[in-house]
Amino acid sequence: MNNIAIIKVEAINIIKKYLLNLQNRLCHVLEQEDGKARFIEDKWEHTEGGGGLTRIMTDGAVIEKSGVNFSHVYGRALPQAATAKRPELANSPFQALGVSSVTHPYNPYVPTSHMNVRFVMVEKADGSTHWWFGGGFDLTPYYGFDEDCKHWHAMAKEACNPFGLDVYPRFKKWCDDYFYLKHRNEQRGIGGLFYDDLNEWGFERSFAFMQSVGNSFIKAYQPIVAQRKQHVFGEREKSFQHYRRGRYVEYNLLYDRGTLFGLQSNGRTESILMSLPPVVTWKYHWQPESGSPEETLYKVFLVPRDW
């Protein structure tokens, strides 16, 4: 291998090491908060090379379903979901590394969370290499609490500030724009951070940012789970949670780039769709009662705001 090739392999290796460590820490924290269930593991191979390690926890005391997925896959050609805005990279071979995590708690007072950090490297037709980082985290409450939203966004801001004071506002807005259900004219949740195509900072700084986002996610989510997991709830709250989870399904199957990227690149379907909630309902033209906490979710929390 030439020097460039060695540098590439080393870069991939240090990212991989961080991601596997993040996966471990995240699973550990979620098991701690749950106190009952444990993650099971599935190792799998990708049809075009590489593979992954999927970890799933179900039917816990606190967590109804959580998936924390590590993958490092190779592909012969970047799928459409990744080239729509990068047409010059169509049909280029690539590798993609990442950790994705979605947690659906049992208690409707504990919000659903999503986190993803990823690195993509593409071999262009002219022999050169193009790479970028992407990721972020966002929170989807069923019942909103101001202090949770403030804490969540404070952690998002803390993750960004070492990289420039313009970073949080930029990636916070990107998140609001991205996790938006156009067909409902609704936000998916209260947002957080989203970024993609990040390479203008150079490799080291971008990789440091990936770590900052991954680490901050744990600090953002764990206290909210701990704070809300004992909240008393009944049929009404559970039923609203089941209904609202339908929006999560709609978002992931209609819009989510990671989901579509995975399915289009012949990814491991069960690992990609681990993000789908365990129990979901759809009710025709359901509307929250006026003045109810369910209406408050729509009016106060599912609106882009400065937290």
Place this chain on the structure above:
Amino acid sequence: MNNIAIIKVEAINIIKKYLLNLQNRLCHVLEQEDGKARFIEDKWEHTEGGGGLTRIMTDGAVIEKSGVNFSHVYGRALPQAATAKRPELANSPFQALGVSSVTHPYNPYVPTSHMNVRFVMVEKADGSTHWWFGGGFDLTPYYGFDEDCKHWHAMAKEACNPFGLDVYPRFKKWCDDYFYLKHRNEQRGIGGLFYDDLNEWGFERSFAFMQSVGNSFIKAYQPIVAQRKQHVFGEREKSFQHYRRGRYVEYNLLYDRGTLFGLQSNGRTESILMSLPPVVTWKYHWQPESGSPEETLYKVFLVPRDW
């Protein structure tokens, strides 16, 4: 109006009359089979002109959720879902008329059914008009019965045969190809008929075919509902039905042209997504027991076959 314009308006009116009558008959038959619940009605208007009449039945004795939707909408530009294979029609104003019906029975031994018949008319940039018919019906059982599949396909064949003996095999195969979940390598169900872009037969014959398909759907589905609705079932069958309904959601949000056409053309979201099942579960990497009736569904029924 000139003669051409008058002919167009008359064509639309006779199609509309047929479709509203089909909607009535279909709702009547489903109410009869249910014996308890009734369809409720919602009239709505489309943002770009036209509108529709949505009918929904929920929580019946036999039918957990059924939607029978009539719509006649105008649009400024055909959406991407309709122009991917007709690029010459991109950005053309259009009108679309149709009836769509999806029925999710409560009893897992009664299959889910889908029927759609539609007519699209596009005003091309050069002032000329292009039109086509499309539609079909397909059946999604949870537990398979040979005689139901034979009856279903016999009705499909009967609908087609007056239009040529090659029609059923062609539209049956199109249905198998279309209602296919690529990411699962699975058929959605046991198929039926699917056709699109039908105008080479001329207007009268194509419209007669629309009627044949609509009418045959009632003859195909009603006897199966009547035959299976008393079948005894328990938790196990209900749980499998909830799980399998997840595939219906995946199909409709990832692939279904009607759904994507509707959402992309700013359609009425609640009417488009009435097709989504009332209660759905996702279980990570669930596999049927070897030798079970659930495995038989996959191995024997979810495989394209000559019925």
